[in-house]
Amino acid sequence: MSRGTAIYGARRLLLVLGTAFIVSSVTFLAIHALPGTAFTCEKNPAGCAHQNAVYGLNDPLFIQYRTFLWNLIHGDLGYSYINQGTQVVPLLLREAGASLLLGLFAIVVTIVVGLIIGVTAAVRQNTWLDYALSSFVVFGYSIPSFVLATFIIILTGIALPNWAGSIGWGAPEQIPIPAIALGLPYAAVVARLVRASMLDVIRQDYVRTAWAKGLSSRVIIVRHALRNALIPVITIGGPLVTAIITGSVVIETIFGIPGLGKEFVVSITTRDYGIVVGLYTFYAVLVGLANLGVDLLYPVLDPRIRYA
Amino acid sequence: MPAILEVKGLKTQFLVRGGVVRAVDGIDLRVNRGETVGIVGESGSGKSMTALSILRLVPEPGKIVEGSITFDGRDVLAMNRDELRKFRGNDVSMIFQDPMSSLNPVLKVGYQIEEAMKSHDRFSAEESKSRVPMLLRRVRIPDADRRAKEFPHQFSGGMRQRAMIAMGLSNEPDVLIADEPTTALDVTVQAQILQQLRDLNRELGTAIVLITHNMAVVANICTWVVVMYAGRVVEQGPTAEIFRSPQHPYTWSLLRSIPRIDEKLGGKLLTISGLPPDLTNLPPGCKFHPRCRFTVDRCFTEEPDLFNVGPQHESRCWVQMDNVPDPDSDLREAPVVPLEEDAGALVIAGEESAAAV
Ligand SMILES: Nc1ncnc2c1ncn2[C@@H]1O[C@H](COP(=O)(O)OP(=O)(O)OP(=O)(O)O)[C@@H](O)[C@H]1O
Numbered sequence A: 001m002s003r004g005t006a007i008y009g010a011r012r013l014l015l016v017l018g019t020a021f022i023v024s025s026v027t028f029l030a031i032h033a034l035p036g037t038a039f040t041c042e043k044n045p046a047g048c049a050h051q052n053a054v055y056g057l058n059d060p061l062f063i064q065y066r067t068f069l070w071n072l073i074h075g076d077l078g079y080s081y082i083n084q085g086t087q088v089v090p091l092l093l094r095e096a097g098a099s100l101l102l103g104l105f106a107i108v109v110t111i112v113v114g115l116i117i118g119v120t121a122a123v124r125q126n127t128w129l130d131y132a133l134s135s136f137v138v139f140g141y142s143i144p145s146f147v148l149a150t151f152i153i154i155l156t157g158i159a160l161p162n163w164a165g166s167i168g169w170g171a172p173e174q175i176p177i178p179a180i181a182l183g184l185p186y187a188a189v190v191a192r193l194v195r196a197s198m199l200d201v202i203r204q205d206y207v208r209t210a211w212a213k214g215l216s217s218r219v220i221i222v223r224h225a226l227r228n229a230l231i232p233v234i235t236i237g238g239p240l241v242t243a244i245i246t247g248s249v250v251i252e253t254i255f256g257i258p259g260l261g262k263e264f265v266v267s268i269t270t271r272d273y274g275i276v277v278g279l280y281t282f283y284a285v286l287v288g289l290a291n292l293g294v295d296l297l298y299p300v301l302d303p304r305i306r307y308a
Numbered sequence B: 001m002p003a004i005l006e007v008k009g010l011k012t013q014f015l016v017r018g019g020v021v022r023a024v025d026g027i028d029l030r031v032n033r034g035e036t037v038g039i040v041g042e043s044g045s046g047k048s049m050t051a052l053s054i055l056r057l058v059p060e061p062g063k064i065v066e067g068s069i070t071f072d073g074r075d076v077l078a079m080n081r082d083e084l085r086k087f088r089g090n091d092v093s094m095i096f097q098d099p100m101s102s103l104n105p106v107l108k109v110g111y112q113i114e115e116a117m118k119s120h121d122r123f124s125a126e127e128s129k130s131r132v133p134m135l136l137r138r139v140r141i142p143d144a145d146r147r148a149k150e151f152p153h154q155f156s157g158g159m160r161q162r163a164m165i166a167m168g169l170s171n172e173p174d175v176l177i178a179d180e181p182t183t184a185l186d187v188t189v190q191a192q193i194l195q196q197l198r199d200l201n202r203e204l205g206t207a208i209v210l211i212t213h214n215m216a217v218v219a220n221i222c223t224w225v226v227v228m229y230a231g232r233v234v235e236q237g238p239t240a241e242i243f244r245s246p247q248h249p250y251t252w253s254l255l256r257s258i259p260r261i262d263e264k265l266g267g268k269l270l271t272i273s274g275l276p277p278d279l280t281n282l283p284p285g286c287k288f289h290p291r292c293r294f295t296v297d298r299c300f301t302e303e304p305d306l307f308n309v310g311p312q313h314e315s316r317c318w319v320q321m322d323n324v325p326d327p328d329s330d331l332r333e334a335p336v337v338p339l340e341e342d343a344g345a346l347v348i349a350g351e352e353s354a355a356a357v
């Protein structure tokens, strides 16, 4: 990594922190602006008043916000209202672990399947194999992920009736099926981009030079064509990572995975303020880091790009 | 002298909507060891397709439909994938017109040269690596060790073409095909590159096939000239002979269309009127007749063979250009001598001269 890249990366990291601060503040203020609170006071007015006092919810918003900020810079988001006695940050971290693990495997599925299909279709352009793969791709990105997930569960259930891998969470063999269900639609998107980009690149003069040198087709496709073809494709890396991670909400519900997904809905309807703020801040940081990662990948793939 | 590379009756065609594009339509070509052959002809005459056919690199949907290509006694058109891979860049290598796009932008220049050697077995892996600076120095790239580690975008156009030449010669091939290697470069750089090609031909004995549409370049470098028109050879012979007495009207016009510094002021430059023929729908008879100043009747109906018009000198024309005057004078008065059919012998038939303009 060059000096320029390091400085650029550091600056972008600061930007991610700034974004996280803004996102957390906006979320904090927005969730407080919603009518209703975590504790309903009709049935148990005394308990309710007590709870509100404990969590400082009777203070003026300005005071609450100041306390929130003070705690935030210490990495503390207080306690969850719903899971009484549980601190927000450790809870979210535990759930994020499951989501990230699933997301990571889904991204591997997306990249590996997308590349293999895209490259094969391009190299065999206008053959039956290309048509078959291209049809599969259209199928892949037009089918909703919950339909695909159900479909995959049924298929594995028929093919492997005694296997525990198709539902639940906790064992290693329970990772691949939801990862495939989550990653496959995005693999179709990647495949389509890779195919188009490869078709463009294999017509370039430098690929003809590579053939004229007497290189083998494997070396030409991987080293000369694919490396160049990936440069425009990695642009979608940021949105892709974001989409996979947020897309996991549906998949986590279907497969019963104890990830962050369920918090998206539950924490808002229950007005569990700390969880909501933590969740959105976490996603903001994740998206920022994913985009930063992609931007740092450019100069690695393309020597013409340098950060000064 | 034995021919190292021989092309016979080569036809390369593109099947497109609207018909068959006859890009190369029956080419014969002979390249002797260590020789410098120039292929000239206007844009679209099939020069690049001839070159690409030799390496079997014709782009889709082009196909070699007829003819033979023989390299050192081996049938190139019969080679399987692996034989072909070993043939390319090792026995015959090629450099292209546009040095800006011919090198891979994401790989180091030195690596791209090294890789050309590693993919063949003339040099070991270590030799392939250690030869790179030497090869770059040989094409006069200064500071070769450092330059080898740079990427193509850090090279100027001239340097990239030198690097391409270094790469093309890295496996010491018998033949180097250079397809308009200097067209994209400015004039001073052009001269240096051409000079270098000539020097390398002398030093290494590599035969060079130089494709160009510039007659002056041919005069400088090549000992043998092949003139192409509409996918066929219309004239060929030793350079000096062709320049002294061009026999085909097309060659004649080409030579008349270059300004010459030694010519008296006020001399007119000729342009060749009309357009190149439509390769999907070639005219009957001689393919050049619609643009020719010297047609006789049979030019419209019958295509001439390549006739012997001098020692080693052949021309595909029914008329002999020997006595064609200066273009300054009225062309209508040009005494044109039709050739009789028998064996290409020159029969003077002055009274029949029918120069249609
Ligand atoms: N992909 C293609 N489809 C159809 N016709 C083609 C294709 N590629 C080349 N041709 C035809 O082949 C003919 C010969 O092309 P070629 O590139 O050999 O010409 P050239 O003599 O090298 O010209 P230039 O001086 O412009 O490089 C052209 O007239 C062109 O129309």
Ligand SMILES: [Mg+2]
Pocket: B047, B048, B049, B179, B180
């Ligand atoms: Mg050309």
